[in-house]
Amino acid sequence: MKGQNITGGVLFLIGTIFLLFFTNFGYGDTAIYFGRATAQTMFFLLIILVVLAATPYRKKVALALVVGSIWLVSSTFLSIELYRKGSSERAIAHDAVELMDSFSTNKEIPIKQGSPKNVSFINLMQNYMSRVQSIRNEYSSAVEASGLAEMLAPQNLTRPETLKNSLEEISTLEKIIPTYESRLINELNTIEMQLSERQDKESIDALNGFQKSKGDGVRLLKMYYQNQGDIIRTMGKILSLAIELKGKLRLQDKQLLFEDQESLDLYNSYLQQLTKFSEEEEKISLYQQHQIESRTDRLKELK
Numbered sequence: 001m002k003g004q005n006i007t008g009g010v011l012f013l014i015g016t017i018f019l020l021f022f023t024n025f026g027y028g029d030t031a032i033y034f035g036r037a038t039a040q041t042m043f044f045l046l047i048i049l050v051v052l053a054a055t056p057y058r059k060k061v062a063l064a065l066v067v068g069s070i071w072l073v074s075s076t077f078l079s080i081e082l083y084r085k086g087s088s089e090r091a092i093a094h095d096a097v098e099l100m101d102s103f104s105t106n107k108e109i110p111i112k113q114g115s116p117k118n119v120s121f122i123n124l125m126q127n128y129m130s131r132v133q134s135i136r137n138e139y140s141s142a143v144e145a146s147g148l149a150e151m152l153a154p155q156n157l158t159r160p161e162t163l164k165n166s167l168e169e170i171s172t173l174e175k176i177i178p179t180y181e182s183r184l185i186n187e188l189n190t191i192e193m194q195l196s197e198r199q200d201k202e203s204i205d206a207l208n209g210f211q212k213s214k215g216d217g218v219r220l221l222k223m224y225y226q227n228q229g230d231i232i233r234t235m236g237k238i239l240s241l242a243i244e245l246k247g248k249l250r251l252q253d254k255q256l257l258f259e260d261q262e263s264l265d266l267y268n269s270y271l272q273q274l275t276k277f278s279e280e281e282e283k284i285s286l287y288q289q290h291q292i293e294s295r296t297d298r299l300k301e302l303k
Contacts, residue, residue, distance in 0.1 A: 004061065008068030015068070015075035026082030027089060033078055040074040041067065092202055095122045103129045104292045106137070116194040121202040128191040132184060139180045146173055151235060157242040158251045167243070170236040174229060181225040185218060224284050230277045238270045 195207040
């Protein structure tokens with residue numbers, strides 16, 4: 001009996017080590033899984049004790065051996081469950097990190113075909129980020145195509161035809177900004193709805209986290225496009241001023257010369273406003289990037 005008691009104790013210890021290791025690997029609650037193992041052990045222990053009581057082996061088998069054996073079997077099955085759970089979560093975390101890296105570096109994210117209810121969680125998020133990326137890139141392309149970066153170059157501010165074309169481009173950009181803001185907010189609403197229609201754990205967890213941060217995300221979007229509008233409108237004021245000063249604004253050694261101090265002061269005040277809005281744009285972009293990096297770092301902890 002002594003040998004059986006020792007063996008039972010060893011088996012119980014091995015089972016306990018399995019559970020401790022795999023609850024960490026599978027991100028499971030230790031108390032819950034130990035409770036499950038205990039309940040299963042007690043259930044099968046009662047059955048085996050009843051069976052043994054009806055056989056000649058009832059006095060030949062130590063209780064510790066029976067308990068240790070059942071505990072090991074129960075903990076092994078739970079450890080396998082935890083291993084599968086942990087492996088799945090690590091695989092999802094790995095794919096999510098790659099997806100976030102692609103999004104933050106603007107690497108093209110392809111669309112995965114399939115119904116939002118049937119595709120994998122990662123593919124669902126990939127399609128969402130692909131759509132968001134497409135809208136963002138479309139806006140960037142529109143800004144680039146407008147020639148916004150060169151509009152305020154001194155040589156362009158002294159060319160009437162160039163000023164007229166630039167002002168038309170400014171007007172077009174100002175009109176389309178609300179469209180891009182609306183499209184991105186619609187994407188936030190769409191992914192929220194798609195997550196709410198799914199039953200997998202990843203989608204449920206993502207929905208809970210999404211709903212907590214959605215308000216901040218919408219606020220940030222509105223701030224960004226409000227800021228874009230402020231920049232564009234201020235540039236429009238500078239272009240309009242240059243048109244009003246036709247014949248009074250000259251270029252010398254690549255610098256603008258104003259005929260009166262009032263016009264120069266107004267021009268400088270617009271430049272100061274533009275600098276302020278540009279600094280705000282940088283702060284918003286840095287905050288957005290920080291959010292992406294924080295989410296990526298949390299996912300990396302699961303890999």
